[in-house]
Amino acid sequence: MDTYSLLRQIADSWVLLVMFLFFLGVIVWVLRPGSSKLHEDIANIPLRNDSPRE
Incomplete structure (x- = not known):
């Protein structure tokens, strides 16, 4: 089964x-x-700054 047919079956189903x-x-x-x-x-x-940068 090719990809298109698989996707089409999914789209046609519930x-x-x-x-x-x-x-x-x-x-x-x-x-x-x-x-x-x-x-x-x-x-x-x-925006939190728990430890200062050096």
Whole structure:
């Protein structure tokens, strides 16, 4: 089976719907109300300076 046929079968099956629902679930998980503090903390990691440079 060539690559095109394999990808076409995946697109024609329920797998595409499952992957799309998983993608939406990830987006909802990231944008949930309680996660803003966590994302803000992670975003500030490069700005932390735990040890002074010499």
